[in-house]
Amino acid sequence: xxxxxxxxxxxxxxRSHPRANGHVAAPVVAAPALAGAGVYAALDLGTNNCxxxxxCPEGEGFRVIDSFSRIIRLGEGxxxxxxxxxxxxxxxxxxxxxxxDKMRHRNAQRLRLIATEACRAASNAEAFRDRVATQTGIAxxxxxxxxxxxxxxxxxxxxxxxxGTGAILFDIGGGSSELVxxxxxxxxxxxxxxxxxxxGVVTLAERFGGxxxxxxxxxxxxQEVSRxxxxxAAKHSGNLxxxxxxxxxxxxxxxxxxxxxxxxxxxxRVDGLWMxxxxxxxxxxxxxxxxxxxxxxxxxxxxxxxxxxxxxxxILDAIRDAFPLPxxxxxxxxxxxGMLVEMMRxxxxxxxx
Numbered sequence: 001x002x003x004x005x006x007x008x009x010x011x012x013x014x015r016s017h018p019r020a021n022g023h024v025a026a027p028v029v030a031a032p033a034l035a036g037a038g039v040y041a042a043l044d045l046g047t048n049n050c051x052x053x054x055x056c057p058e059g060e061g062f063r064v065i066d067s068f069s070r071i072i073r074l075g076e077g078x079x080x081x082x083x084x085x086x087x088x089x090x091x092x093x094x095x096x097x098x099x100x101d102k103m104r105h106r107n108a109q110r111l112r113l114i115a116t117e118a119c120r121a122a123s124n125a126e127a128f129r130d131r132v133a134t135q136t137g138i139a140x141x142x143x144x145x146x147x148x149x150x151x152x153x154x155x156x157x158x159x160x161x162x163x164g165t166g167a168i169l170f171d172i173g174g175g176s177s178e179l180v181x182x183x184x185x186x187x188x189x190x191x192x193x194x195x196x197x198x199x200g201v202v203t204l205a206e207r208f209g210g211x212x213x214x215x216x217x218x219x220x221x222x223q224e225v226s227r228x229x230x231x232x233a234a235k236h237s238g239n240l241x242x243x244x245x246x247x248x249x250x251x252x253x254x255x256x257x258x259x260x261x262x263x264x265x266x267x268x269r270v271d272g273l274w275m276x277x278x279x280x281x282x283x284x285x286x287x288x289x290x291x292x293x294x295x296x297x298x299x300x301x302x303x304x305x306x307x308x309x310x311x312x313x314x315i316l317d318a319i320r321d322a323f324p325l326p327x328x329x330x331x332x333x334x335x336x337x338g339m340l341v342e343m344m345r346x347x348x349x350x351x352x353x
Contacts, residue, residue, distance in 0.1 A: 042339035047075030047174025117175030145196035154338030172249035210307035221314035233322035251312030257300030
């Protein structure tokens with residue numbers, strides 16, 4: 001996996017935390033840049049998912065030795081209450097405890113442990129992070145939207161078609177979605193512009209409903225997202241010849257699974273897959289024609305995302321309307337890969353692609 005990268009170390013030093021039940025977990029500390037550090041870990045605590053990737057440098061890329069992913073819905077209800085709920089905190093701490101144990105078991109020495117939109121938006125985010133640090137030893141770094149977009153570029157840029165002039169990258173998250181225009185000038189992918197909108201699959205599904213989505217409700221979701229995307233499209237939708245869409249999210253990987261009619265999700269068949277415009281439309285139509293229970297029973301969707309996937313499709317359709325490109329490349333990679341490559345490059349463990 002040859003990923004491109006760059007980062008300035010924003011790892012947060014561990015803070016002093018009050019004791020919980022008389023016990024403070026030993027901190028999981030992000031080590032400083034150190035040439036030759038052997039095992040790296042990247043953790044992404046998103047609005048919907050908690051994901052971990054542990055890897056070792058290999059050639060100009062890396063080899064994954066362990067991973068973890070769990071849907072925790074950290075952002076559930078934040079749009080209504082402004083706070084991370086107690087149930088979501090419990091789910092997050094349970095998942096993060098698994099991540100801590102995996103990092104210790106693999107003796108990961110170089111870490112980056114980030115949180116995104118839910119921890120940017122919630123009024124009790126700092127108290128949540130204190131509890132996480134106390135109970136798991138993990139000190140979360142809350143990144144801004146620009147950093148989130150840049151990490152997505154780092155993780156996904158190897159999938160930009162080298163024969164084209166660039167791509168419109170999008171990352172559909174749980175609480176926000178990012179778009180980036182990548183131009184390939186002189187063969188080197190370069191960010192020409194980016195934006196982030198405060199809409200993701202969780203926030204959009206909570207606003208419009210996600211279980212029973214009529215054609216009218218779906219159209220309203222697309223219209224709402226289009227309103228947010230329009231300023232970016234007005235500035236960056238010119239000269240799209242030989243460009244393509246590049247999507248990283250559960251939405252696009254699900255659509256790929258539906259398109260391929262996979263009996264169960266298979267990353268090896270999905271990551272890097274090309275889909276044309278008609279194939280995307282057909283896969284979305286298939287999902288719109290399913291009942292909630294049918295979506296829940298599909299092994300490429302599952303119960304935990306059955307009420308979110310159509311909101312993701314609405315975000316994608318708004319992006320497709322704004323950037324009517326004939327091809328989409330599917331990326332089952334993103335922030336974690338970007339963090340890993342940036343750390344490895346800082347350490348000199350891998351070179352620049």
